[in-house]
Amino acid sequence: MSKRANGDGSVFFRKKRQSWCAQLSINGKPVVRYAKTKVEASKKLQYLRNERDSGMLAMVGKTTVAEWSVEWLDRKKPDLKATTLVRYEHDIRVNIIPLIGQIKLVDLHRSDVAKIHTTLLDQGKKANTIRHAHRVISGMLRDAMRSDMIRRNVASLVQPPKIPTRSFNILDQDESRRLINVLFNIQDRTLIELALSTGMRSGEILALRWQDIDFSQNCISIDNTISFPGGGIHVLTSPKTKSSRRKITFQKTIAKEMNELRQYQDHRREMAGDKWHEYGFVFCNDFGRPLTQNGMPRQVLYPALKRAGVKRIRFHDLRHTCFSHMVARGVAITDISVTAGHANVSTTMSLYAHPLPGASNRATSAMEEMISEVG
Numbered sequence: 001m002s003k004r005a006n007g008d009g010s011v012f013f014r015k016k017r018q019s020w021c022a023q024l025s026i027n028g029k030p031v032v033r034y035a036k037t038k039v040e041a042s043k044k045l046q047y048l049r050n051e052r053d054s055g056m057l058a059m060v061g062k063t064t065v066a067e068w069s070v071e072w073l074d075r076k077k078p079d080l081k082a083t084t085l086v087r088y089e090h091d092i093r094v095n096i097i098p099l100i101g102q103i104k105l106v107d108l109h110r111s112d113v114a115k116i117h118t119t120l121l122d123q124g125k126k127a128n129t130i131r132h133a134h135r136v137i138s139g140m141l142r143d144a145m146r147s148d149m150i151r152r153n154v155a156s157l158v159q160p161p162k163i164p165t166r167s168f169n170i171l172d173q174d175e176s177r178r179l180i181n182v183l184f185n186i187q188d189r190t191l192i193e194l195a196l197s198t199g200m201r202s203g204e205i206l207a208l209r210w211q212d213i214d215f216s217q218n219c220i221s222i223d224n225t226i227s228f229p230g231g232g233i234h235v236l237t238s239p240k241t242k243s244s245r246r247k248i249t250f251q252k253t254i255a256k257e258m259n260e261l262r263q264y265q266d267h268r269r270e271m272a273g274d275k276w277h278e279y280g281f282v283f284c285n286d287f288g289r290p291l292t293q294n295g296m297p298r299q300v301l302y303p304a305l306k307r308a309g310v311k312r313i314r315f316h317d318l319r320h321t322c323f324s325h326m327v328a329r330g331v332a333i334t335d336i337s338v339t340a341g342h343a344n345v346s347t348t349m350s351l352y353a354h355p356l357p358g359a360s361n362r363a364t365s366a367m368e369e370m371i372s373e374v375g
Helices: 038-054 065-079 082-100 110-122 127-146 173-181 186-198 202-206 252-275 295-308 316-328 333-340 345-352 359-374
Strands: 010-014 019-026 029-035 219-222 225-230 233-237 246-249
Touching (some): 019 038, 065 127, 082 225, 202 225, 202 295
Antiparallel strands (some): 225 233
């Protein structure tokens, strides 16, 4: 056994387990960690000392899920986006703590995690909501295991519900034309046409600032996405993946409308006077503040769809419409993938290479033409 000063713990080889052992006394009780090598055991002993000095080891065995969630969020906070933190806090407060918050981490069983799934399903929650809550509790337990507070992550033993395959609501060419024709406000028209022609995500479009647009090249630099954590606050952050940062060209029609929109915005700035906020957003309200992801569809898209007599779709379905029509028109899938900001072509294929109405007729007609040419 390695001799150490009182309270420093020890490292020794335990023959019965054929393992190296790191042992530290906490409040008169030994806390033991096993390792394959002496070096690894020494590292674990140092880790135990650090945890003891921080007060974490005193929590082991007594800490409930609710108590750990507070500590866990504090640890995660520096690395999380504001909207992600809000979502985690909501999942913990609404979907996790009421069901298993009082249970000690060391007593948590896979059946307790399964209870979250069944209860939320009974409450009518969607599979995606349940899967997100599962990811949060699994992340909490994974970090608790790394802190040697529990031996295993029981959430990893439970399968969350599958998300049903969702069919896309895609506008056909006539529906797209009717939608655009009822957009008389230059900002609304530019916004919807930009979504339909480029497939940009709502967070990317609403984050656009005039400095992101190169009118000499008719090119947009997508370097940010916008989120709204609450309280009237907006946050600009870099896209999640490197491939999401990209440049997209736009056509002359959009360029003309962009210039008209800039003139319209100059007028609104003059009308607002001291109440104008100079954030530089392309799409904004009458006081320069950015349009929100929840408010924009209600104010722009849904009323326009109703006026046009077109089925109601989500704003994100404009992205699906864009790329689905690109596929149908024979645009190379690699080009579509770059425009969409996907990390790989397989993602583009799985999402957008689905058939549009009339696909069967087009496919058989193509084959008939080929056969007739051969004959």
